[in-house]
Amino acid sequence: MGHRPRKEMIAETRAKLVAAARHAFGTVGYAEASMDDFTASAGLTRGALYHHFGDKKGLLQAVIAEIDAEMVGRLKVVSARADSLWQGFVDECTAYIEMALEPEIQRIVLRDGPAVLGDPSQWPSQNECIRSMSENLQKLRDEGTILAVDPEAAARLISGASLHAAQWIANSDDPEATSKKAVKAFNVLLEGLLKHAGRPQNSNQPALIGSTQD
Amino acid sequence: MGHRPRKEMIAETRAKLVAAARHAFGTVGYAEASMDDFTASAGLTRGALYHHFGDKKGLLQAVIAEIDAEMVGRLKVVSARADSLWQGFVDECTAYIEMALEPEIQRIVLRDGPAVLGDPSQWPSQNECIRSMSENLQKLRDEGTILAVDPEAAARLISGASLHAAQWIANSDDPEATSKKAVKAFNVLLEGLLKHAGRPQNSNQPALIGSTQD
DNA sequence: TATTTGACATACGCCTCGTATGTCATTATC
């Protein structure tokens, strides 16, 4: 069993800590997660944690950065495979809601994160999501598809709405039905951005979102 | 110095605890607030706290209930004094954003609350705000002003957007400018709800919100 | 080979929370 290069061992230790913390934070929550416990579950001690991440908050930052990077990647895939910019944007929003339904994301990124690390708009990572959305909105504006709203402002409003929609859905008695209601209302709001207001008088039929329709 | 009736003394104790906790939670945050410290600042001990509220979370619930009741009251005043239902609704949304700018509300209700007590949509109190908004939307739908969206869904999306807008504003370098951008974008989204899409092609001029324009 | 660096583990003290217990005033019972 030849020893792996040093760099790799260290990276593995960091990864193990992040993984263990991610699991603990995602299940019992940040406050209830004992550093002794989850470092032990990774075969390490708090010593390693403090050495690599400074403190518990530092580890939370690392965990969030990891999750957020995954989220950005997934969002880029979604928007890239759409036919139009607008459709890509709408799909991205829907995907954002769907991701926010995942317990790990909801708990760590959307609840504990802001409480422990402060407002997410200040995080370098979270801004990636917003920036990605802002860029799309900017393009849509240049293209003349949407009204002349500030892209970042719209992006933040939309991400806030998505986030709350997701929490509402996740905690509802009937997530399926709730999800449909939320997505429909969400589309109505998004269409408010469109320059030509070509929308139906009666919105009881499915809205123009694509990816979640069955 | 005649002793006040017993009931009043107890209510006063509860009120003192809630006030002290509210101040501590609002300034240093829930996690950093020492029960020993803020009970002492009220001239009491943790004994009183545990007797009345069970635990730290119980006290947080009481604090949030108090703040939320105030918020509902303020929102009702705002919507009541508007000319039309729609204008009342728009004003209420703006007021919601403005309230979310207050550090105490932001910290206790919007950040620590969800982290400690779980999703706000499950709180009896927070639902008051949503319900109030939902009722207004229901009326607007009955009146034929807005499209046939689910009122609760729309209310949740809007409150989520408001909340994030507020946090964005509060943490920005230039809250004034940011606020204007946010409110403008917010109005564009809200107008998406309107049945007759009578909106300008160019939204560079002030939107139709009233209360925050100078 | 001697030295230094750095990745961890161990040991210690402080703080905080929750509970169990105690005390004293008020209320109920006779």
Added chain:
DNA sequence: GATAATGACATACGAGGCGTATGTCAAATA
């Protein structure tokens, strides 16, 4: 009106959790 019972608190105690200071040992460096 004396006594018992209730309830509103304070005090005392124990358990964990966090952060830091210190120790150890392997790897890089010279």
